[in-house]
Amino acid sequence: MTDTPPEFLDVNGTAIALRRLAGSQPGVVWLGGFRSDMLGTKAETLSSWAQSNGRAYLRHDYSGHGESGGDFVEGTISKWLGESLAVFRAFTEGPQVLVGSSMGAWIALRMVQELRKAGEGERVGGIVLLAPAPDFTSELVEPKLTATHKRDLAEKGFFGVPSEYSSEAYVYTRALIEDGRLNRVMSGPIDTHCPVHVLQGLADPDVPHAHALRLVSLLPADDVTLSLIPDGDHRLSRPQDLDMLIRAVEAISAQGG
Template identity: 35%
Template sequence: HHLQSSTVQYAARPDLPKLAYRKVKGKSPGVVFLPGFASNMGGKKAEALEEFCQSLGHSYLRFDYTGCGSSEGEMVDGTVGTWKRDVLYVLDELVEGPQILVGSSMGGWLMCLAAIARPERTAAMVGISTAADHFVTVFNTLPIEVRKEIEEKGQWVVPTKHNEEGSITFTTEFLKEAEQHCVLQSPIPVTCPVRLIHGMKDQDVPWHISMQLAERVLSNDVDVILRKHGQHRMAEKEDIKLIVYTIDDLIDKLTTLV
């Protein structure tokens, strides 16, 4: 039988751009998907997880950050703080009860920030190619003269294979703001189960970031799953199977505790 696909809804927020989201109602714990940087809720992983949650009868929500996909606002005005606020709005207003947060790339960083801010809402965390602190870390490892040049220009152009332009431009304001949200410098007050899936062939975000994150979270229930041939996107059939299996296992664990 074919399951009813979700429809795009818009959350009107006082004084803030409307957020586009898709939601499937179901049992607790729910699953919330946080896309990567400049990505949206229409990706392969986001779609596959909806189908999976529906078949299990668990609630599922995916959404677009401010300035991305179908949400209002401009991408260029977005900051890590803007998108963190989006995630908190979703957790506070659009879902009920405990959630399994699934964060892809930058979504994995935002997932950490949300888990710190809303521990009672966060039943478990699943990071996929987690990019915690990533833009900031990469910037800080550049040679000093390159950094000086970027600061004078006010922008940093980073090559990428993930968009038509072939590059992403970060302003120095964006980077300064992102620094306020770094999580890997100190212990992370997260005590829920954490699963971090990362490909060892990831050309964008090195897998050792997932290792650092695993060390930093206070939780004891932490697994890092490394795929030797995994790429950054983690959207191959086998990758998606692993993500689904991981979430299935967590749902099992969380519902048998009750």
């Protein structure tokens, strides 16, 4: 595991932790998932690969995650998107391959939209999405809200659910859910203007593969590769999954970088 201390970027008064490697283009930018951090297995595997291959690599922790400052319960998609764009603009140059895991896939797709809006669309040369969870608040969380959850949201502004990935409950806030509706990307065609490779496990208990199939149906067919992993779970962190991740990044880099 990485033992070098992170650098920090101040984004609207919050210290956002990041790590970067200098190297050739296209660089690789890691975007982690909900409640994950930049020292996870997949992010570390990409770091080792980038170092071995002399490739530029950038990763960061969203506010309230990992080594970054801020309070997790104050986080929203808009907030984490803004931080990701700030880090991207401050520490990358030339074309980049965005690699988004779970919620990070949502952040990646929103980054493409915002960069294109700002006339910076050429900065994204390709996208790799693992167990993608765009629009998860409206598509996966809201439909399963119980009467108790709804009451907690109305009265307390949040509710918690147990997680197999953490000893602490996952907290979903009213702000996160309401902001999620404003950041939806699966409401129509998603024009990325770059090649996309989606990796999805068929044994994923958190993001059903039907969600990935629907996402792929909204992406330009000629630029999308979908790899379904029969026994893959949500983490996709087994050795064979990590090998597939590296192959996907290499292929997308060669194609779109």
